[in-house]
Amino acid sequence: MEQGKFRRKLSLLDLTLLGVGSMVGSGWLFASQTAATMAGAIAWIPWLFGALAVMLIGLVYGEMAAAIPRAGGFVRYPDYTHGSLVGYMIGFASMMAYSSVAGVEAEAVRSYASSYIPGLEITQGSATNVTLIGNLFQIALLVLFFLINYWSVQVFGKINTIVTTLKFVVPLLTIIILFFSFHPSNFTVNKATPGGIHGAMQALTAGGLVFSFLGFRQAVDFGSEAKNPQRDIPRAIVFAVLLSTAIYVLLQIVFLGAVPHDMIANGWQAISFKSPFANLMETLGLGWMAVIIFADAILSPSGTGNIYLAGTARTLFAWAKNGYFYSVIGKIDARTGLPRGALWLTLILSIVWTLPFRFSMWSGLVDAVTSATVMTYMIGPVGVTALRRTAPDLKRPYRLKGLHIIAPAAFICATWIIYWAGWQTDSLLIGFTLASLILYFAFMDKDAESRQRMKNEWKSGIWLIVYYLFIAAMSVLGSFTNTNVYHIVIPNPWDTIIVGVGGLVFYYWGVASALRVPRIADESEAEEVQGANYAGATDSSVQA
Template sequence: MAGGVLKQKLGLLDLTLLGIGSMIGSGWLYAALNSAGFAGPLSGYAWALGAVIILLIGLVFAELSASIPRAGGFVRYPNFTHGNLVGFVIGVSALLSYTSTAGVEVEAVRQYALFWWPALGHSDGSPTDLGFIMQIVLLVFFFLLNYWSVNFFGRINTLVTGIKFIVPIIAIITFFGFYKGANMSIPSTHPGGVHGIFSSLTGAGIVFAYLGFRQAVDFASEAKNPQRNVPLAIIFALIASFAIYILLQFAFMGAVPTTLLKTHGWHGLEGVFQSPYADLARSLGLTWLINLILIDAVISPAGTGNIYLAGASRALFAWAKNGHLFKIFGQVDEKSGVPRGALWLSLILAIAWTLPSEFQVWGGLIAAVTSATVFTYMPGPVSAAVFRLRRPDLKRPFKLPAFVLISPLAFIASTLLIYWSGWSVNQLLVPIFVAAWVGYALFGLKEQGLADEIKRSAWLLAYYVGLYVISYLGTYGGIKALGSTTAMVAIVLLALITYFWGIVSAYERPEIPVEADEFDIITEDSNAVVSL
């Protein structure tokens, strides 16, 4: 295993479909209903805002991954620029976010499968023992698809993603045939308005639906011509997914029977439609569409779960490369080109997320998974700015225009998403990251160099503490000691201060280790050539 290398098998189409395949998963099955509950007719603004925020973040990582293609780059870039303490803490957030997402997707498969097999769940939608067994069997199946080779994985995903396009498009066309403009005049009151738009970004699964852009970054070391294809794949996947989701949102809202809507309101529909599109089709008498949606309700999240299990293995592989996991998880099988040790660990952790807990249904996990993922993305703009400032010699096949504006905006946007996820999420996640920071500083660092490590990472600890306090005092599940505007201003100021503090705290010249299973980094004076 130790002699294996990650194999460059994925082309632009493969990378783009990895992104789209990740985005068109359980999100399309639930997010329209949930977003309508939060924001009503304003849900379209939430989808547009979510797309803009994720595009800002994605463009920053497009520059990073084009110049430094690394498997699990989200975990590795902070380690390169700020050292082991920052790298370890971001690895913890990646561990939580990556391994949980596959569990979310199999949960969505099981919930829709209740139509056919009621024994899979209780009356509240939570899984029975048989339901847990089904979820674990699905995860093992994903594991086997990933185990053989990255090329086989890519071909399977291309086929499944092609199928996943068909049913949403049919649903869009069909439901628009029942469109009623009067529905758009009925507002949501839970909470509705601008507050509802912001809340729906994380609470309704909108940002969760877009998070699949990261797959192109995670698989950069296995991409053909990553310097060209990774940035293009990020952009193409986001544009395609936004188009599908915005059409699905309005098709769903316009097709809801007006009498049902007036009786229950947008938020009340969540108690009527447990499997939103299938229940909507049933209320319209579209039996043929119910069966089609139920079939896709297995294919879409299953395909996405398959991708995320593979992505989780690359993140754990990257964490091992940083020196924070046992070496076996940073090794690649020579024959298949798959980091099988990391894949085994991904399977075990994904299964753990499906075990009994208070978050046993799709909606219960979304805000926490989204926030944990954004915590993983958050340091990317800081690392990108550090490389711009202190490694100008790196070739940048994709150089982000207006970087001095977009990079800090991406950091601010990430921070806002975390704040909007609410106090109930942040009071759980932030202490974990603070404990990881303190624990690694006390026990994971050698006494020699400890002061330097703390100096390079103090900004991150201050960021967590500041975010925790503002979230507690704010209006998104907090005690509302700070008004909405005051809290938002405080969050933006916190983001700007820690962004620039993070930049000045980095290594004077970040070094990027070149390893046998990764690409050489091309500098301006390098003779290396990348074929496009």
């Protein structure tokens, strides 16, 4: 395959809507109810914490992405700053988390489409199963996403802009309509906060709140295709998070206020709508609005799934460029400027996630996806701080003020989010990631040069392995453990305090463990190349 280059076609509006479009998907349709059952009347507060955490992480990545715009940057930056071991582990976690979302969103579309299209699901007793036609419907939807991405990035960007604009209308209309059914007394009902602060923490992951913000990374992943990445990437991240936060917080508040008082007489945990906002509209006698929400429930996840399929391809491309996957996945089609090999693999992985097994449904996967994705985000604050020391001459069009405060705060927030996912989720993700190191050693054992590189760089990655083990141990001992199996040894809030202090220690350990000379690859991935972005770079510090 002739090696091509990415095309710089995406504007600030395109990048912002990529972020908003991937955030406002199935999350807004489910998360308000799950947060209410866990945190009750204070369910709007964890939305603010989630937004703050994501904004801190996004600001940190904004500096790095503006200085080093790369396709799949979240996967490539750890390799630049900490070498192969960290780069591999972050890449593996990112691949698992990212590749699942397009398939899960396709599941959400199929679920809501079953209200209009008969034969997609069959109910047997209390269980609902997907039919063969339903599975084929999901696969057809993923193929459609694939074809949109396969044509060109410009077609993809324009279609996404249109879809995202339409996706704004229904949530905003929902907010306005439910405001007229608002009951302030709902915030003072008996058992108004069923889970208290602990429930609010748990809602961040298990409730799908942080999951609803994870799409902010799109501006970074599409960095090589932005018209003006140095200026637009940081702005797009900030705009996308702020817009999404406003929508989510308002949706949560009007949901809490519009639920009929008699339905929460015994507490918020009694709420169990199958389709929260649509069913709430039906309960309030607004059937026409319920129909609109059901229609949007097909459009919103479709738009998000389309974006994630494109973003996953960039992630796989980046992993291959780092040398941890087959080289054909790291090729760019010369005619279209797209990583078509990575797109094909993304399609296959997305279809696999839609096959019938435990984690293929939204409710079963959201906790794992959130924790796995944040496991890839927490390296950003460490990497950016390390680059300030190891690459002082790196040109930084956007230099984050207060990095010495924002970066450790972002790392601690990310650590808390991973921990709050609980033992059942963290044990699976951390165990699987550490077990995958077998593949790392296999790929790094291919030649003498790779073996020497692995030997030289393992010290830069040992902190991350210990960090994962620390989170796993606290997940067993703390208040987010599986109480059906283990006893809580460290109660709340002491467990959260210990995890926060431990996170700070690992942050500084990670910064100190960075490569003395970062391996920033100066690759001309875009057609409009402005030259090396590393002032005074030599062959030893910038590898082609």
